[in-house]
Amino acid sequence: MSSTPSLEELPPIAQPDDELQYFETHAPPANIAQLSLEVRDFIAHHHAAHRRVVLVSSGGTTVPLENQTVRFIDNFSAGTRGATSAEYFLEAGYAVVFLHRQFSLLPYSRHYSHSTNCFLDYLSEWGRIGEGEDAAEGGDVVVKQKYRQQMLDVLRKYRRAKENKTLLLLPYTTVTSYLFLLREVAMRMQVLGSEGLFYLAAAVSDFFVPPDRMAEHKIQSGDIPGAAGEDNHAAAAVAPGPRGKKLVIDLDPVPKFLNRLVEGWAPNAMIISFKLETDSAILLYKCRQALERYNHQLVIGNLLSTRKFEVVFVDNKKNENWIRVPEAKEGEEQLEIESLIVPEVVRRHNQSIGGASIHRF
Ligand code: PAZ
Structure with a gap:
């Protein structure tokens, strides 16, 4: 434990002046004005419908080494935690702003993208007769029988989210575009007060090139x-x-803007950050340290090697609760740990705003 830095040894947390300096000396994403309007309308719509809104951040941020970028440093994250959690939040009645690394996993399509199967492997040609060169063309494409039920379930959920406009996709690539968008959405979410929720699962770069x-x-x-x-x-x-x-x-340290989110950008919202470590001996220490530094409500800790099977909730009342799912045996379907994480987060969010009920479709 002695190798982990104490609070005093860590880079200082960002102050309002650091925020001013950072956002004035970096270029915002080119489309930020357009995205900001979309966020405004999305939040206004769901606020009027008394629906809660969660910002889910997902995927890793990059740090470019050149202005005309050929090379960059990346952060580990496939976007599984974020995309999977977003689906469970939608099921729980939340509207979701999905702030994600471009081309990482997305809610619903994640079931069929980035997998070892090519999406074409889910399909077959209806009416095709015979095999090889002698086969007669069928002319229609259908989902193979064995995938049909699961795909239908996913399709229905996806369509419901589209029809009810409960999912807003906001892509980023660099750490700078991530920070600009996070700040923008947070400011727009202020109107929600304590009904706003931040679920920060993205892996954000700690170091960058100024x-x-x-x-x-x-x-x-x-x-x-x-x-x-x-x-x-x-x-x-x-x-x-x-x-x-x-x-x-x-590289210089990226300013620690979680502090600005908690104190300035979203002072009344519930804020949950994730902490990823590889050394189990320091995980709890780092979770507690993050809570102490940023004064938010909850840190969810996980280890790289076991992140799909166990996480620990560390809250600002010094409670530590593990959530675990058994690792599936070969041929069995893996229970998604997010199916337990998200209901527990929702329970805590309910509690923090006095047990108000969620408006569902
Ligand atoms: O996206 P994924 O499922 O592959 O990984 C998720 C995760 C480990 C990046 C996430 O659970 C997490 O811990 N995010 C915070 C990372 C950090 O400590 O900055």
């Missing part, structure tokens, strides 16, 4: 005759090494 040290062009691994070393000031550059050129990257 704009004044960002290389403009692709970092070259060798010398270009006649080219001036214009990127020598950059945070990522090649330098001589014992076995040829090496890439040296010098």
Whole structure:
């Protein structure tokens, strides 16, 4: 435990001045004005219908090494936790703002994308007779019998979310676009007061290249005759090494904006963050430390290797509760741990706003 930093040794939490500085020196996503209007309308619609809104963040953020980005550093996350949880929140009657890494898993389509099966493997040709070159064409495409029931269930849920407009998809790629969008949505959600919920499952970069040290062009691994070393000031550059050129990257800490979310952007909402670790010996320590630093309501801790089977809820009353699901045996379907996490989160949200009921369709 002695190798984990104490509160005093951690990078300072972001203050209003840090927020001003960060958002003034970084370019917002090009479409932020349009997205902000969509968020405004989405929240106004569900607020008027007395429906709760949860922001679910999902997937990993990237840190570009060049302005014209060829290379970037990525954060681990497939988006499974976020996409799966979003489905259970929709089932529980929430409207969901799904702030996700572009091309990571999405609610509903996750059942058929990114899997080892190609989506075409779920389909067959109806009316096709025979095999190989002699087969007669059928002319229609249908879902194979063995997948039909499950796909129908997913399709119905997906259609319900579409028809009721309860799912808003907001994509990001870089840590900067994630932070701009998080702030934007949080400000828009203020109108919901304690009915607003933040469920921050995204894996957000801790280190980045500040704009004044960002290389403009692709970092070259060798010398270009006649080219001036214009990127020598950059945070990522090649330098001589014992076995040829090496890439040296010098990153700054990303300001800790969870504090700004709790105190400034969404002061009345319930805020839940996730904490991912790989060393079980420090997981609880890091969860408690996050609560102490940011003063929000709940941290859900998980380990990389067991995140699908167990998580721990650490709350601001010093309670620690584990949720576990058994690992499925071969051929069995895995019970999704989010099917237990989300109802427990909803129970706590109910409690925090005095047991108000949820308006469902
Ligand atoms: O997306 P996924 O299911 O592969 O992984 C989910 C997770 C481990 C990224 C998430 O549960 C989590 O812990 N997010 C916070 C990561 C962090 O500590 O920054």
